[in-house]
Amino acid sequence: MDRFNELKAEGIQIFGEVGAWAYDAWNDLNATCFDAKNLLGPICWIMTPRNKSLGCYFFSKNIIYLYKGLVRPVYPTNMPKWCLDNLNKRLARDVLLHEMIHQKIHQAGGWTGESSHNNERFVDEVNRISKLLDLKATAKVIQSKIIDGKRTRCVEPGYLTLEETSNFPYTTRSYDYYYSYRHY
Ligand SMILES: [Zn+2]
Numbered sequence: 001m002d003r004f005n006e007l008k009a010e011g012i013q014i015f016g017e018v019g020a021w022a023y024d025a026w027n028d029l030n031a032t033c034f035d036a037k038n039l040l041g042p043i044c045w046i047m048t049p050r051n052k053s054l055g056c057y058f059f060s061k062n063i064i065y066l067y068k069g070l071v072r073p074v075y076p077t078n079m080p081k082w083c084l085d086n087l088n089k090r091l092a093r094d095v096l097l098h099e100m101i102h103q104k105i106h107q108a109g110g111w112t113g114e115s116s117h118n119n120e121r122f123v124d125e126v127n128r129i130s131k132l133l134d135l136k137a138t139a140k141v142i143q144s145k146i147i148d149g150k151r152t153r154c155v156e157p158g159y160l161t162l163e164e165t166s167n168f169p170y171t172t173r174s175y176d177y178y179y180s181y182r183h184y
Pocket of ligand 1: 098102116117166
């Protein structure tokens with residue numbers, strides 16, 4: 001069994017159909033956005049978002065974590081039923097895409113700069129993928145200036161803020177894209 005099927009089988013064992021979905025989505029995104037060059041690692045679903053983020057890339061083990069809250073609570077029980085029908089697939093796919101940018105950068109030698117989002121390689125990826133998906137968002141490394149003794153980030157007009165870059169692409173989509181209808 002190759003690595004993909006091996007990891008996907010593990011994902012199914014632990015996370016069921018949602019686990020399987022994540023590997024298939026990863027594979028599809030790898031082909032469409034990354035020239036099939038990312039190397040797969042485990043994709044795990046966790047209860048608590050890390051750093052308030054919906055996903056996380058743990059580079060030393062090549063693990064992508066996705067937040068279980070991407071499976072939405074369903075009325076009237078208010079408890080999310082863990083099934084593929086309740087997964088916000090559009091949002092989860094974008095979170096996965098974001099983590100795959102970190103994965104690509106790490107596997108291609110890492111980054112240097114202020115942070116894992118505010119650096120040349122990350123903003124280059126944001127711009128490349130933004131074009132690919134026709135998202136009309138442009139990012140640039142944000143410089144800081146000392147204004148009144150305080151370090152202040154200076155975002156040039158027309159560019160993504162650090163918050164937007166750090167949550168690309170899900171901050172650049174419209175709310176409707178994720179929530180207005182149910183065919184996620
Ligand atoms: Zn990130």
